Amino acid sequence: MIRMQNAGFAYDGRTVLRGLNLHIRPGEFVAVAGPNGAGKTSFAKLLNGLNRPTEGEVFVDGLDTRRARVSALSRSVGFLFQNPDRQLCRTTVREELLFGLRLHVRDEAEAARRLERALADFALDPEENPLTAARAERQRIALASVVALGPRLLVLDEPTTGLSHAECRRTMEIVRRLHREGTTVVLISHDMELILRYAERMLVLAGGTLRADGAPHDVLRRADVLAEAALLPPEIVQVASALGEPFAGLDTDAALAQALIEARASAAG
Numbered sequence: 001m002i003r004m005q006n007a008g009f010a011y012d013g014r015t016v017l018r019g020l021n022l023h024i025r026p027g028e029f030v031a032v033a034g035p036n037g038a039g040k041t042s043f044a045k046l047l048n049g050l051n052r053p054t055e056g057e058v059f060v061d062g063l064d065t066r067r068a069r070v071s072a073l074s075r076s077v078g079f080l081f082q083n084p085d086r087q088l089c090r091t092t093v094r095e096e097l098l099f100g101l102r103l104h105v106r107d108e109a110e111a112a113r114r115l116e117r118a119l120a121d122f123a124l125d126p127e128e129n130p131l132t133a134a135r136a137e138r139q140r141i142a143l144a145s146v147v148a149l150g151p152r153l154l155v156l157d158e159p160t161t162g163l164s165h166a167e168c169r170r171t172m173e174i175v176r177r178l179h180r181e182g183t184t185v186v187l188i189s190h191d192m193e194l195i196l197r198y199a200e201r202m203l204v205l206a207g208g209t210l211r212a213d214g215a216p217h218d219v220l221r222r223a224d225v226l227a228e229a230a231l232l233p234p235e236i237v238q239v240a241s242a243l244g245e246p247f248a249g250l251d252t253d254a255a256l257a258q259a260l261i262e263a264r265a266s267a268a269g
Contacts, residue, residue: 001026001153001184002047006056009042016042017208020056024201026152029176029185031199031216033192035230038205040188041082044157047186049073061152075104078151082158082188084135084142093119094126097145104149118148121174136162143171147178154178157188172198193234196220196251204229217251 002024009017017039024030034040045051046058049070058065061076081087090096097118101111119126122144130141143159156175160168176198179185189195195202195216202219204212206229212219219225220233221241233241240247247259 001028001061002186003059004046004053004056007046007053007058008055009039009046009051010054011042015208017046017205018055020210022203022210022213024184024186026184027179027182028201029179029187029199030201030203031187031189031195032203032205033189033195033229033231034205034211038229039208040205041157043205044079044155044186044188047073047153047155048077048079050079076152078146078149078154080143080146080154080156080159082161084138087142087145088130088138091129091131092126093124093128093130093141093144096130096141097148100145100149114148114150118144121147123170136164136167139163140167140171147174151183153184153186155186155188158190159187160189160191160194168194192220192231193236196234196237204231206230217249220251 002022004020004022007017007020008015020043032040032043042051046053046065047060049065049068052066060073063073065073088096090099094115097115098111101114105111105114118124122140124141124144128137130138133141139159139162143156146154154175159175160171163171172194175185175187187195187199199216202212202214202216203210204219204225211228212222212225217237220237225231226233232238234251237251240249240251246263
């Protein structure tokens with residue numbers, strides 16, 4: 001699905017990313033983390049052609065992004081901007097969602113079906129004006145407009161910014177469902193707990209280079225990487241590590257609670 005070979009990106013003479021070598025297979029759920037200025041958003045834009053590699057190669061769904069048109073990449077890549085105002089342009093939610101659907105889906109009945117499903121999944125009022133909605137609501141509308149297109153690759157740049165805990169959970173459960181249905185997901189996020197809960201693989205960028213690539217529960221226990229990237233592990237990982245063996249490898253509330261119950265029972269004889 002995604003292949004980078006010695007890929008780099010420079011802007012106004014400043015190197016933002018360099019030496020990226022990685023392969024993301026179809027159907028993976030990959031999170032990208034790192035400090036501010038690490039190049040996370042620039043990395044995301046390499047996947048839909050808004051950024052072209054200034055060195056090396058980036059292939060997405062078989063297309064060389066140095067040469068492919070953004071319109072061609074958009075047939076398989078759905079992209080959610082960190083700022084939803086960059087992609088909202090209609091005065092009702094219904095028209096906002098239909099704007100993209102009319103460009104990508106020729107069958108009107110199928111477009112109508114996708115519209116209704118997106119409205120229901122995201123609990124949206126079709127007559128609401130996206131341009132005057134609250135920040136969190138605009139983010140959900142923008143995400144719904146992307147999801148409705150049914151992309152093979154979904155690139156999400158901080159999709160839960162401004163959302164309440166309940167809204168965040170609902171949004172990510174929709175993303176999880178899409179992943180289980182076969183969508184490849186690349187999630188840019190500063191939320192380590194969210195990454196641990198949902199992602200299968202974690203990339204860490206720092207100083208414009210790839211510093212770690214592995215399972216989240218492994219990467220989030222690498223003190224050297226976390227320090228270099230100014231990241232803090234989720235609280236559950238910190239607590240489990242502090243308790244020592246046999247708790248150090250646990251990374252969910254339920255698993256830690258069960259282990260504590262068993263340890264107490266064993267100690268009681």
